[in-house]
Amino acid sequence: MLDRAIQILFLGEKPAWLRLSQALGEAPEVTINVHRLQSPADAIRTLAAGRWDALAVDMHAWSFQGLMSIKKTRVEYPDIPIIALLYPSVQDLEKKAKRAGASQCLSLKDLTADALYGAVLSDPTAKGSEISNRKARSREQAFDIQRVSSFSGAKNEIISHALNNLLCVINANADILADRLPGTDPGMHSVAEIKKAARRAAELMRHLK
Numbered sequence: 242m243l244d245r246a247i248q249i250l251f252l253g254e255k256p257a258w259l260r261l262s263q264a265l266g267e268a269p270e271v272t273i274n275v276h277r278l279q280s281p282a283d284a285i286r287t288l289a290a291g292r293w294d295a296l297a298v299d300m301h302a303w304s305f306q307g308l309m310s311i312k313k314t315r316v317e318y319p320d321i322p323i324i325a326l327l328y329p330s331v332q333d334l335e336k337k338a339k340r341a342g343a344s345q346c347l348s349l350k351d352l353t354a355d356a357l358y359g360a361v362l363s364d365p366t367a368k369g370s371e372i373s374n375r376k377a378r379s380r381e382q383a384f385d386i387q388r389v390s391s392f393s394g395a396k397n398e399i400i401s402h403a404l405n406n407l408l409c410v411i412n413a414n415a416d417i418l419a420d421r422l423p424g425t426d427p428g429m430h431s432v433a434e435i436k437k438a439a440r441r442a443a444e445l446m447r448h449l450k
Contacts, residue, residue, distance in 0.1 A: 258277055276293075
């Protein structure tokens with residue numbers, strides 16, 4: 242059986258959210274679920290209310306307010322992996338992220354689901370039993386889709402992750418369309434219906450797990 246999906250909180254704005262969603266959509270076999278936070282104030286509150294494996298922070302969001310969010314999170318949660326997502330072209334941003342408390346930095350330009358997954362599993366600050374167990378198992382076995390296909394539970398897990406990633410892509414693109422369309426545009430109704438359907442599908446998936 243596959244391990245449960247890594248649960249990641251994402252703090253950032255729409256361009257980085259779209260980039261992350263696209264990366265997940267390109268690799269449905271990678272077991273990652275991402276929940277987007279709406280503002281820096283949400284980070285500490287959401288971490289306290291649930292069980293999360295990592296926090297991914299868009300370093301370019303809200304005029305680089307991600308740096309302050311990393312500092313606050315690191316104080317409250319010293320053991321959680323914090324992944325800074327950034328464009329290396331911004332001078333010294335990676336150094337600032339590391340000084341603020343980021344565990345690792347990943348380039349948004351070259352971001353992949355495998356890179357994000359590996360960053361969480363290899364993070365030295367991750368001390369939770371679930372992460373530790375996944376670290377050990379990831380060293381022992383490579384993912385083999387043909388082998389996994391013989392187990393019905395594993396196939397269900399793969400389908401679940403693929404649908405979750407698809408919903409992330411749909412939501413991210415719907416947000417971008419909503420920003421670009423005038424409020425009176427007839428297309429706004431279609432965008433609203435798309436987001437409503439995606440939200441209902443996400444709720445249904447949570448109930449089915």
